[in-house]
Amino acid sequence: MKSKPFLFYPVVLFLFIFVIDKIFLLPIFHGEFLQAGNSVFYFQRKVLKDRLLKDPDLKEKKLTLVFGDSRSYPFSEIGIPEPYKKNWTLYNFSSPQGIPMNSYIQFQEILESGVTPDFVILSLSPEAFDDSKGFILSPFLRMGCDSNCIGTVWEDVPFKEKWDYLLDRIFVIRSIEFNLSLFTSRLKQGKLKEYKSSHNKEFQLINYTKGEYLMYGVQSNPIEKIKNDTIRIGNLYMRSYNIGSSQFPYVEKILKITKEKKIRTLVLWPKVFPEYYSYYEKFHIKEVWWDKVETLAKQYDAKTLNWNAPNTCDLFNDASHQSAFCFVDQMKEIWINYAEK
Template identity: 85%
Template sequence: MKSKPFLFYPVVLFFFIFFVDKIFLLPIFHDEFLQAGNSVFYFQRKVLKDRLAKDPDLKEKKLTLVFGDSRSYPFSELGIPEPLKKDWILYNFSSPQGIPMNSFVQLERILETGVTPDFIILSLSPEAFDDSKGFILSPFLRMGCDQNCINMVWDDIPLKEKWYYVLDHVFAIRSIEFNLSLFSSRLKQGNLKEYKASHNKEYQLINYTKGEYLMYGVQSNPIEKIKNDTLRIGSLYMSSYQLGKSQLPYVERFLKITKEKKIKTLVVWPKVFPEYYAYYEKFHIKEVWWNPLETMAKGYGAYTLNWNVPGTCDLFNDASHQSAFCFVDQMKEIWLNYAEK
């Protein structure tokens, strides 16, 4: 072995990488290290919670909170119909791949600040309930769930995700989803300061109002483009769809709290492009997912609204997201039939 020191090189390299990786445990990478997309949203939602608690309008107006995934980004108080708009404020806590586990944790944290909403819109998507697709759970577990949260949800996390969580702590760079190409681009342009919220344009856009993100779907794209997107996401999300068990308990816990607090609640199933909905039909999503959820919601006194029916808005930004233009009429429908009912 003395004559073959090169045999130790892989071991030395491993330990070198292992110790360099621990740089990513520093608070600077976890307190405020904004990359793009997911990390920006999850950080902003923490800021939004503090902004909400200090909002002076809470004393005079009724409060609506929105929870869900990217399909509910455009819910905004701008869409509340006149003359009811003057009586309401709306904060949107929808998050990228916002699973029900995330919605429940956010609601609990908001209630702990002493804020109790008058009305809640809980947007649910069947993709969030497929435990076999680990990439759906990972954004929340990495960026929206602190140690107290992990302790609470640990028993409900699929075994595969527990393994990934352990790896995130062995190799710290995994836990921040470090984007090397973005780092290189910012370094070349001298824009490393964009890792801070005060210089991050994406964060500033989201944080400008109350959490809604109207820019995500402001147009209705050509049908051919949407059909191509249908094939992509159909393969990504709906191939071998399996209804898991991790998220259902958190929908029920969410609804139990709203019933106990006497918070009027609407559970929404957002509409998707008809050809993508065909994937839902293939896996009997309405029968195996929506119908039981609808029964559960009504059992806790919540309203339900399925927009995947004929006669609802048919403008789409992509196969999975309606155009933001749809939300004008949809907000009117919600306020006249549910919020003010």
């Protein structure tokens, strides 16, 4: 029988890739290894928690915590209206695709560290409740959930995401989503130091204040551009939309805590571009999702606010995000009607 060594080539190749992959187990890839976007935000939120715990203003001022996704980035301490501003401080822990699981884990860690807020703004988006689209849970599981966190949320993670998580443990490069083009660009420009927060301008911008991100500060983008973005995200998020079961338990856990600790709480549905809202209408989001959220909030004595209503601010950066200019009046509304009332 003739020898057929080529039959072993796939095995050798697999073993080679497997060994090379283990380079990404080195600590350098699992601490401050800032690429762009999601990884910067999730790392900054850990830094922000440490800053919060050391803030001397907590002894003199009331504390607001904001949890949610990118639609609540612009909530900022500078937006608190007079005369209330002198009595309040605000930390914004909103994260990219910040699902309720993520909000609960962040909230619980802050409470366990000995800090209890006076007011919580919990911003929710219906897209976060669709378990059929794994890319919604992926950022949190990969960047915002350590081993202790996994033990807490594992039973509520959908099967497909459990499988992906296990693959991330086997092939480590998956878990860090290594961006080769960004690495090549930084290498060519001599900017590898940007993987560290001390040299990363995106991190420094986010970390300059208390977590808010005002990139959505344009007063108005061209309507045609926003309409094109509506089609893009409509196809991405709202194609065959299905309400799942993984996130509602964490909304309820947050509300249960705020009721027990007598923390004023506002559950908020941020506004989206009206043509994108038509996708919500197609899938009866208000009836099958928001009504359930309102019922939960009422059960735990929290207030609710739906900004997808007539006569609310109609300035948009894109189909999914209002302009930061909207938040001046919106913050005033929240403080007068919910924080101080």
